[in-house]
Amino acid sequence: MPEGDTVWQAARRLHEALAGKPLTRSDFRVPKYATVDLAGRRVLSTIPRGKHLLTRIEGGLTLHTHLRMEGAWKVFDAGERWRGGPAYQIRAVLATSDRTAVGYRLPVVELLRTTEEERIVGHLGPDLLGPDWDPGRALANVLADPGRQLGEALLDQRNLAGIGNVYKSELCFLLGVTPWLPAGALPADRAEKLPGLAKRLLEANRDRPVRQTTGLPRYDLFVYGRAPRPCLRCHTPVRVADQGDGSQERPTYWCPTCQTGPAPAPGSPQRWRDKYPRRAG
Numbered sequence: 451m452p453e454g455d456t457v458w459q460a461a462r463r464l465h466e467a468l469a470g471k472p473l474t475r476s477d478f479r480v481p482k483y484a485t486v487d488l489a490g491r492r493v494l495s496t497i498p499r500g501k502h503l504l505t506r507i508e509g510g511l512t513l514h515t516h517l518r519m520e521g522a523w524k525v526f527d528a529g530e531r532w533r534g535g536p537a538y539q540i541r542a543v544l545a546t547s548d549r550t551a552v553g554y555r556l557p558v559v560e561l562l563r564t565t566e567e568e569r570i571v572g573h574l575g576p577d578l579l580g581p582d583w584d585p586g587r588a589l590a591n592v593l594a595d596p597g598r599q600l601g602e603a604l605l606d607q608r609n610l611a612g613i614g615n616v617y618k619s620e621l622c623f624l625l626g627v628t629p630w631l632p633a634g635a636l637p638a639d640r641a642e643k644l645p646g647l648a649k650r651l652l653e654a655n656r657d658r659p660v661r662q663t664t665g666l667p668r669y670d671l672f673v674y675g676r677a678p679r680p681c682l683r684c685h686t687p688v689r690v691a692d693q694g695d696g697s698q699e700r701p702t703y704w705c706p707t708c709q710t711g712p713a714p715a716p717g718s719p720q721r722w723r724d725k726y727p728r729r730a731g
């Protein structure tokens with residue numbers, strides 16, 4: 451799952467490349483839209499909503515795409531060779547006279563009426579990088595199920611939109627609690643900090659090619675991807691274990707000294723493989 455800042459960067463790339471210009475070519479390499487041709491229509495905008503990308507096109511149409519783990523939108527100059535992967539991984543092409551946006555490995559490519567966007571994104575909680583950001587409501591959503599593990603509540607896009615697996619671990623480190631802490635057990639002073647901290651993390655990173663949460667020159671992240679290296683603060687080996695409901699387990703990192711709260715016992719089974727890229731975009 452991409453983090454909200456990755457999606458924000460992709461939306462900006464698409465917006466800068468296409469908005470305001472008529473399409474000279476469209477090509478959807480998914481069976482349902484294989485015959486759709488949007489050439490001649492102007493692209494109005496591309497906006498991120500949570501982890502969804504909405505590209506609005508003249509005539510009341512919206513192209514909805516989602517990157518999930520593997521997808522990416524690349525932008526090339528006209529005539530430039532496309533370098534984003536083999537051709538069979540291309541799902542969508544939108545070209546104007548001078549730029550071409552190519553969507554690789556997109557698990558979701560969907561055309562809908564712009565008036566129907568709410569069907570796609572209406573369930574999302576307040577968006578950390580969006581105009582609808584509402585810290586009070588986001589926190590209330592996270593705490594609404596007091597028995598739920600904090601890490602799970604933070605990942606749930608219905609509570610607040612934009613946090614992926616990297617920021618889940620980093621945010622829990624900054625709050626000083628483990629991701630397994632029941633949300634209702636989060637001390638009031640930390641709960642108060644949570645929405646602002648989450649927003650600052652995403653905002654600070656939306657223009658950066660490499661995620662940074664530490665503010666330290668040589669270290670990008672406090673705990674994510676660091677196990678079993680020492681914690682940057684206290685030198686205790688950082689630990690990693692799966693967190694999830696069984697259907698989706700995600701590698702979750704924490705420092706057993708800096709973070710209080712429940713956690714899996716050392717040596718408990720881990721089914722993950724660390725293939726999550728640390729680079730954004």
Ligand SMILES: [Zn+2]
Pocket residue numbers: 681682683684685686705706707708709
């Ligand atoms: Zn530590």
